[in-house]
Amino acid sequence: MASSLSGICFNPPKPTQNPPSQTPSPFQKFNLSFQNKPATTRFSVQAVAREVQPPIANSNNDAVPKSSSSSLSSKSAVSLEKDQRALWKRYVDWMYQHKELGLYLDISRVAFTDEFVEEMEPRMQKAFKDMQELEKGAIANPDEGRMVGHYWLRSPKLAPNSFLRLQIENTLEAVFQFANDVISGKIKPPAPAERFTQILSVGIGGSALGPQFVAEALAPDNPPLKIRFIDNTDPAGIDHQIAQLGPELATTLVIVISKSGGTPETRNGLLEVQKAFREAGLEFAKQGVAITQENSLLDNTARIEGWLARFPMFDWVGGRTSEMSAVGLLPAALQGIDIKEMLAGAALMDEANRTTVVKNNPAALLALCWYWATDGIGSKDMVVLPYKDSLLLFSRYLQQLVMESLGKEFDLDGNRVNQGISVYGNKGSTDQHAYIQQLREGVHNFFVTFIEVLRDRPPGHDWELEPGVTCGDYLFGMLHGTRSALYANDRESISVTVQEVTPRSVGALVALYERAVGIYASLVNINAYHQPGVEAGKKAAGEVLALQKRVLAVLNEASCKEPVEPLTLEEVADRCHASEDIEMIFKIIAHMAANDRAIIAEGSCGSPRSIKVFLGECNVDELYA
Numbered sequence: 049m050a051s052s053l054s055g056i057c058f059n060p061p062k063p064t065q066n067p068p069s070q071t072p073s074p075f076q077k078f079n080l081s082f083q084n085k086p087a088t089t090r091f092s093v094q095a096v097a098r099e100v101q102p103p104i105a106n107s108n109n110d111a112v113p114k115s116s117s118s119s120l121s122s123k124s125a126v127s128l129e130k131d132q133r134a135l136w137k138r139y140v141d142w143m144y145q146h147k148e149l150g151l152y153l154d155i156s157r158v159a160f161t162d163e164f165v166e167e168m169e170p171r172m173q174k175a176f177k178d179m180q181e182l183e184k185g186a187i188a189n190p191d192e193g194r195m196v197g198h199y200w201l202r203s204p205k206l207a208p209n210s211f212l213r214l215q216i217e218n219t220l221e222a223v224f225q226f227a228n229d230v231i232s233g234k235i236k237p238p239a240p241a242e243r244f245t246q247i248l249s250v251g252i253g254g255s256a257l258g259p260q261f262v263a264e265a266l267a268p269d270n271p272p273l274k275i276r277f278i279d280n281t282d283p284a285g286i287d288h289q290i291a292q293l294g295p296e297l298a299t300t301l302v303i304v305i306s307k308s309g310g311t312p313e314t315r316n317g318l319l320e321v322q323k324a325f326r327e328a329g330l331e332f333a334k335q336g337v338a339i340t341q342e343n344s345l346l347d348n349t350a351r352i353e354g355w356l357a358r359f360p361m362f363d364w365v366g367g368r369t370s371e372m373s374a375v376g377l378l379p380a381a382l383q384g385i386d387i388k389e390m391l392a393g394a395a396l397m398d399e400a401n402r403t404t405v406v407k408n409n410p411a412a413l414l415a416l417c418w419y420w421a422t423d424g425i426g427s428k429d430m431v432v433l434p435y436k437d438s439l440l441l442f443s444r445y446l447q448q449l450v451m452e453s454l455g456k457e458f459d460l461d462g463n464r465v466n467q468g469i470s471v472y473g474n475k476g477s478t479d480q481h482a483y484i485q486q487l488r489e490g491v492h493n494f495f496v497t498f499i500e501v502l503r504d505r506p507p508g509h510d511w512e513l514e515p516g517v518t519c520g521d522y523l524f525g526m527l528h529g530t531r532s533a534l535y536a537n538d539r540e541s542i543s544v545t546v547q548e549v550t551p552r553s554v555g556a557l558v559a560l561y562e563r564a565v566g567i568y569a570s571l572v573n574i575n576a577y578h579q580p581g582v583e584a585g586k587k588a589a590g591e592v593l594a595l596q597k598r599v600l601a602v603l604n605e606a607s608c609k610e611p612v613e614p615l616t617l618e619e620v621a622d623r624c625h626a627s628e629d630i631e632m633i634f635k636i637i638a639h640m641a642a643n644d645r646a647i648i649a650e651g652s653c654g655s656p657r658s659i660k661v662f663l664g665e666c667n668v669d670e671l672y673a
């Protein structure tokens with residue numbers, strides 16, 4: 049089996065015999081069996097089959113799964129097909145293969161029934177239509193009045209007009225040119241440095257996760273430029289990255305990535321890096337590159353300060369689907385990764401996902417399985433387990449792609465649905481020694497996606513560490529052993545197999561999941577392309593900082609008195625006219641005290657009512673400002 053899979057063409061033999069037939073009754077409890085039907089596979093589970101229904105709103109506009117009582121209560125009772133011949137037939141019948149990409153999708157260990165597939169068919173067709181409209185340039189993100197065009201990035205000819213097509217092609221050309229010039233040394237840092245050796249990428253969310261995933265997956269051992277990331281506003285984390293660069297800061301290309309150009313974490317990262325440049329006597333502008341929307345705050349800053357280069361981020365590309373824009377392509381190209389191949393892999397996968405035949409459409413099959421596994425309401429988590437170290441960050445990348453896209457309070461009709469699918473995972477077999485114990489035997493609230501890579505290591509490097517067995521054979525054994533062990537305990541799984549981790553297969557994986565998310569969003573009738581929920585946290589963070597400024601002003605005034613007047617928390621809160629915010633005021637003071645910016649005169653932070661606080665210094669200027 050391993051040898052036939054390693055070839056491009058994989059045509060598993062069809063089982064010659066079918067087990068005895070038995071007609072299962074839809075939507076009621078039935079026993080395992082196969083129905084001897086030529087056109088369809090009858091896969092049965094010992095469970096109450098679930099009605100295919102969208103979550104609907106009750107009179108309070110709260111989401112309730114239509115079939116909640118039967119479907120959800122039946123989930124723990126699901127007992128999957130265990131007959132090996134039946135499973136083999138299901139495996140063969142449902143296997144999806146993309147020959148050119150060397151990619152396989154196995155959904156045989158998800159227990160959906162033929163009835164479910166039939167019931168879903170009209171909705172799948174609607175989803176295909178939605179995707180077609182989206183690709184034609186419809187306003188697929190109605191809240192923001194935006195087109196959604198990440199598919200055009202790898203097939204510019206599909207862009208709805210020549211202006212957009214040219215924008216994509218010109219940007220791609222500029223990315224190639226710039227990356228080549230940096231690598232060749234034509235574009236270099238200020239003398240005496242000869243060439244750039246490092247990239248420091250500053251960005252967060254979709255402006256970091258794709259580049260991080262791709263760097264981990266594809267960067268060669270000795271890339272022309274090594275990459276580091278600042279993806280947070282954690283000062284210690286930023287200091288660490290800058291310290292690691294050391295004298296190489298002088299040969300570091302700093303790429304600041306932000307679609308909006310105004311994300312606070314990214315702005316802070318930039319300011320911290322600019323400070324490090326000043327302290328090292330370096331001119332930041334000569335080493336700074338911005339990737340952002342035209343005329344954003346970041347774009348204007350980069351233009352006014354005369355940074356080395358600026359690349360556009362398009363209005364119609366969301367952060368979490370921006371890996372094939374300058375956001376992902378520029379850092380990748382600078383690391384010597386073949387970005388043409390990434391684009392080709394994504395384009396091939398997109399092409400495959402345009403068929404309206406569900407069985408031949410890998411993204412549709414994924415979306416269908418997600419719907420089945422989670423009852424279309426996110427009732428189970430998606431555990432992503434790549435058995436390959438270089439794909440470690442795939443689950444993290446998917447976490448944003450899936451959860452920011454699908455995790456929505458309202459559907460497109462305004463009903464409260466609280467949709468989403470939780471995603472987590474690291475890598476196998478490592479996770480077998482962490483949480484697979486719970487997956488196998490504990491709470492049954494997940495389905496697994498295994499990512500398998502057939503090629504263990506480059507040709508010519510393999511050896512047998514015991515007779516007939518290589519190190520990679522162990523990894524292979526661990527994956528399939530875990531898949532079987534989980535299945536034996538009625539835990540469903542999907543397996544995605546690629547021949548190798550290459551720019552092409554990585555591009556294909558990105559495209560596969562982007563489309564699966566789009567299709568699933570359509571199945572559950574939500575807008576996958578906005579993220580209103582993120583704004584609430586950002587707004588609240590702004591309020592905390594505004595309160596901190598008021599606390600500082602009050603403490604400053606008291607600390608400028610002679611003698612200094614230490615204040616209780618109640619006094620600070622009163623003087624801030626924010627007595628209802630006393631808990632937050634305590635947290636602000638505790639944080640400032642921990643960072644030597646406030647002095648606890650009496651008591652301790654362990655008993656908040658006891659403390660009296662003042663500032664270490666009186667800022668007279670601020671007092672009279």
Ligand SMILES: O=P(O)(O)OC[C@H]1O[C@](O)(CO)[C@@H](O)[C@@H]1O
Pocket residue numbers: 252253254255305306307308309310311314367368452579582
């Ligand atoms: O690229 P930007 O605008 O800095 O945004 C970063 C991230 O912040 C979000 O807007 C919210 O987390 C993401 O969608 C986005 O990828």
